[in-house]
Amino acid sequence: MDLSVREEKRSFVETIKKNSFLIFTLIPGFLYILAFFLIIVFFIVQMSLTTYVGGMAEASPTIQNFLDLTNSEEFKDAFSRTFMFVIISTPLQLITGLVTAMIVNKSFKGRGIVRSIFLLPLAIPTIVTTSTLLLLFSKGGHITSLLMGDYSWFPAIVDHEISFLSNETLAMGLSILGKVWRDTPISMLILLAGLQSIDESQYEAAKTMGANSVRQFMYITIPLLIPAISSVLVLRSIEAWKEFIFPYILAPSYPILGVLIEKYFVQLNNPGMAAAIGVILIILIVIFTLFLNWLLKKVNDLLVRV
Amino acid sequence: MAGLRLEHIQKKYPNGFEAVKDLSIDIKDGEFVSLVGPSGCGKSTTLRMIAGLEDISGGKLLIGDKLANNVASKDRGIAMVFQSYALFPHMSVAANIGFGLKINKVDKKIRNDKIEWALDLLDLNGLGDRKPSELSGGQRQRVALGRALVLDPEVLLLDEPLSNLDAKLRVKMRTELKRIHKQLKSTIIYVTHDQAEAMTLSDRIAIMKNGDLMQIGSPTEIYTRPANRFVAGFIGSPPMNFLEGELAHENGNNVFINKDVKYVLPASMKSYIETNISQKEVVLGMRPEDLAISLTPATNGIEGVSIITETLGSDDFVAVEVGKKLFSVRTEPGSNFPTDKKVYLTPAEDKLHLFNNDNATDDAKVRFA
């Protein structure tokens, strides 16, 4: 063997020996994740390529599941619903997160309490939030009664009881409302970090040069907040694609992709189709995220000109 | 450009702390005035009150004869350069400089002309499209300056603008600032803790301590006739040598006495002492360059022991132990004054300084120029 190769081999072995303890501590956790990662990837791909009948595997490998999906109206509807869900709820979360972050960023007495209150939606189990919304908007619930003018202090906006849960737009709207309510604290935290990294003297300098609050917001806050805003948009949109609980409870008749997976797996006992949808969902997330990153970069370049 | 007047300006915080106690300064149009003092003396607070970034607790602020206490920053006719420069990192140099003009809806052509003018004045030609992160410290400092100058302010406020630069750059920028002041004839208020900076740049220096004005006057005045011990010790490097002792009378002469020293004060000081010295405890001050050092005993001098010699190239400084104090005495460069010897110091009689010694607080005697 070449001398240098032998040296390399020796140093590699030495490195292993020297760091044996560290390797020993790393292996269990790493293997655990690796094992499940492989299980997930292999199984889901294998499952998606297998057709099931009555819960038993029938033929494999086959792309029949995917073919069936392309012909499925249900799938196409679920896809468009999921897409709408993502592109509506994500910017909304950004706005609510920004407003709450700006409120919490100002210093005033009791700021800590307000901050804790704003974090509450995150603390409550999602299933609880969902059930509350269900109660509020179901037949005879507060909101439906409110809109009908059943409470003397509020005017009637509609003349018949709106059934939120049996109307596709309304039910989806409800899901979006719930998701935004629940996830705003996360956006708030990310944007708050960005806000706090802006030096106060920037605002003071602008103030002495004649910029009022609106101008300061437009020319200093927003441009310097772009990295945080990008983080929020990318991270939260990924989460939106993965959403399951809100639509599952509030709009079960109008499934989005995640809900559709449950239907096939648990109710119809067809893991193959479920896995196929899962694979498509993962691919969609990757494509969308890449696209969003590209888009944000373009916007960033544009703003720098200003 | 216009003048500026502070009348009994006071800054008091809700917890009772008084950052500025009672400040009255009259600044003429085109004057360069420095506010100098140690950390916490209130100089930055004063500047921020002038800028409108802090509320004025009491007193009147007049900018160009108009009462400005409740006027918004942008309407006061001031422009400020911050210690951290506060450049907008996402904007180019040109955009930074032109920001104030853009906000005030100045015509684009005029705006660009002004930006060009600023870039040229501050030696920033060709850097207009760069971002602040691509500039050196000195360049950034000049952009901050340019940003303020294009607004044609009545008063230009500078908050320790050179403190983030290295020593060599600082000296260079000092000259730049002086040149710009001369060229534009602007009214400038300059805050710094560096007394050398204040000395070289200012028409007048206002020295502050603990929210009080200690003295205001031209650099020469402050240097040669400090009003109190604090000012005397603050201005000048190496600092003035002090001896604490008592004022006594002997044979019709005023004599300075302490444990280690007995020095007869010159007759020329008699009238000064009569007017200004009100107690027995006094402080005698002598600058290093006003002391002559010799190995031969002097009839009326200060005894001490030479410890070490510091060679600065242009001067030599001998450290002399007088009692428990360490004096600094200037000598000819290369004189190689012998150490560990008994020496005799003779101060120049017209360059002596004598102050009341109030131990608790320094004498807040203020001299107006």
Place this chain on the structure above:
Amino acid sequence: MKKKWSIEKIFWLFLMVFSILIVLFPIYIMFKYSISDRASWITGGKYPIPWWPFDPNFEMYNYYLSDGRFWSSAWFSVKIAFLTIIISMGLGAPAAYALARFKFWGIGIVLFLILSVRMFPDVSSVLPVAQFFNLDFVYHLPITLKVAMGHTLLGLPYIILIAIGVFQTIPIDLEEQAQVMGATKFYAFTRIILPVALPGLAAGAIYVFLLSWNEFVFSYFITATSIADVIPLPVYLKTLLGAFSPNPVSIATLSLLVSMPVIIFTFIVQKYMIAGATAGAVK
């Protein structure tokens, strides 16, 4: 003196109050329903649901707190949560320690792998995991362990991330000192490093507890496809929702009982959450 109440201040005050109301409203509704008497929610269409119950009582609380099913579900959730903490800490803390100390070229890949598990949608990744637990050789594992293993998969990446941060702030001098004095690396890790890291790791443990306590997707899918005679609380809550005419008082009461530990934890822990989120949240 400048005006104290500018338009801007009023605007923000209004926004703040409005936001607080929106946040607290659903929580109030839950609470209101949980103490409602029958007349306050069964209206038969004759009158709208009152904003405050006619005859508030804690009957439903009594019912659930004396209901065996509730307690067995709650206990099940607790067992799962603690088991999750033990497994994820046991795997994660040492792994994080290694990643914090061990400098080698592959670290980026390892970290990416650890994080990528969280990039898959829960509903997708749960399918193979649930199927896996149905395989012959793992089928007979206790259900608690199966769900806990699922939760561990979800929480482990976060634990590792948090723990890496914790270990990085511990100066390497401590271990070197111990080494010089003759201790083995294992001894140094368990007796010296871990105790110092405990507060930071505790924050991670709390996070994992909350994660497990609230977790629905994995709990649901795994218990639905394996033999499970007892289900964790979030899944139990869901069974109430699926009923033909859901009883809002039950739902609300159970919801609050499930949320209580979490809300209390959050108020205590919120300081750490802010600090943890801001450190490196924005790239």
